[in-house]
Amino acid sequence: MKIIVPMAGRGSRLRPHTLTVPKPLVPVAGKPIVHRLVGDIAKVLREPIEEVAFILGDPAFFGDDVVVSLKSLAEGLGAKASIYRQDEPLGTGHAIMSAKASLSGPAVIAYADTLIRAEFNLDKDADSVIWVKQVDKPEAFGVVKLNDNNEIVELVEKPQEFVSDLAVIGIYYFKDVGVLKEELQYVLDNNVINGGEYQINDGIKRMMAKGKKFVTGQVDEWMDCGNKNVTVETNQRMLGFLEKDGENLVSDSIRKNNANIIGPCFIAENVVLKNTTVGPYVSIGRGTVIENSTVKNSLIQSDSIIKNANLDNAMIGNHVKYDGNFETISIGDYSVLE
Template structure:
C-alpha cells in the first residue's frame, strides 16, 4: 500500500505504524503529530460514493456518513433526533435505528477528537482491548459536540469474504469486462482479466477477477477473485477467493484460501 500510494498519488503521504492491534482510535492517536485542524477519516474496508462538497460549509463538530440499510445488526448505528446524532449503538440487537455508520468521518477539530480519545482510554472504554471511534465520538456528544449524519449514495462493505465477493460483482457490473480475449477459452462478461494472465481451455466468468500472472487451465471459474500468481488446474470454482501464488488442482466448489496455499484433490 505504501509503495502504491507514493507512486500513484500526487499528494504528500505519510504512514504511521500500529505495533499492536489496539483498535481504531489507538491508530488515530498515533497520527496526532501529523494531523491537526480538520480531517477526513476513512476506513479502508468498504467502497463508497459520496459528495464531500457540503463539508466546506458545515458547522457541525463531527459529520458521520451513514446509509439506511434493512439489517444493521452487524454494524454500528446512529440514533438521530432533530437532525443531530444523539447516540451511537454498536451492533444493536433491538431495532433502535437502521441508519448504519459506515466508517467515514469528518472531524472539524482533530485536537477535540484526540482529547476524547484520551478520555476514552482513561475510562478504558474498549472491547476486547480495542478502542473504537464510536466511543470517542459518543464522549464528544455527551460533552455537547454537534454531530450530524450525512448520506452516501453508494456503499459496499468488504469486511468479510461474502461481502468482498458481492463488492467484486458491484465493480464488474459498473465497469464491464476488462482484459485480454484469451483465445481458446470463453470469457463471460462482466469479468476482469489481467493482461498477463494465462487462460487455456477454460470458461471464466461471469463476475470473475483474475489477477496478474494467474494461470488457469482446463477449469471453470465464476463469481470469484483469483489473486496474483495463483495457478488453477482442472478445477470448478464458484464464489471463491484464492490468494496470491496459491495452487489449486482438481477441486470443485467454493474456496476461501490464503497466499501460497496448495490444494490438490
C-alpha cells in the first residue's frame, strides 16, 4: 500500500502561522498535521505501507528541513519516502500527476489539511473508496450521490438542491491508482479544466463513466485545520481523543513554579510554567516559557516567551515574545508584543 500526500499549498488562510512553516507541518496537539494524518491513515489501513509520496511546492518554502521531517515520517512507518514538486498551483489533479512515477498499485491519496478519527474495514472489492462525513449543511461541501446499492455514482460540488449529506473530506483509496493516473493524463492532455484548474474529480468521473465501482468509507471525526479558529478547535478535540487513548501528553522535563495544569493539555519538553494556570485544551511547544498567565483553549508553539497574559482561543507561533492583556489573538513566528 502507498500513501500519496499532495501538500504544495502555502496555507494562506492560516497566515501568519504559515508564513515561515508550511501548514501541514504546523503542530496540533504536539505533532505536525501531516504526521498525524499519515499515522492515522496507516492505523486505519492496518497493513504495511511500502511508500509515502509527498508532493511539495516551491523549494524555497518547502526546503531541506521539510524534506528531512517527511522522510523521517515515512521511515517511522517502515516505508520509502518519495519527494515530488508541483511547480505551479494548477489544481488537485495536476498535483497528483506530479507524483506520476509513484502512481501504481493500491494507494490512498490524502490532502494534508485535515485530520480524522476512524475505525472500519476497507472494502478492497471496490475500485475506489472515498472517505465521507455526514454534515449538517451539505450545500457548503462537495458531496457524493449514491445509488440503491450504496455505490457512488456522482460527485456534486456545493449542491443547491439536496443530493446527500455525505461530504467528501479529501481522502481516497484506489485499488490500482494507475487507473486514476490514466484518466488524469487524459484530463491534462485534453485541457479539461474546472474552476481554472485540473481537478481530481474529473479523473474520478471518467473512472465512473467506465463502470468502476466507488463506495464510501465513513469517518467518525473530521477535523479541519484551514484557519486559526478551526485549528484551535481541532487542537481541543484532538487533545480530548488522545487523553481518552491514554497517551502521556505532559513531558517529565517541564519546570513548574506555582503553576497549575488542567488537562487535557500537551506540554513538550523543557517548558517553564511560573505563576501560571494552563488548560484545559492547551498545547505548548518545547522550550516555551509562560509566566504570570492564564491560558486555555489555545495553541502555543516552540521557544516563545509569554508573560502577563490571559489567553483563550489563541494561536501563537514560534519564537514569539508576548507581554500583555489581549485575549483572542493570532500571532505568527518571530513576532514581539511587549
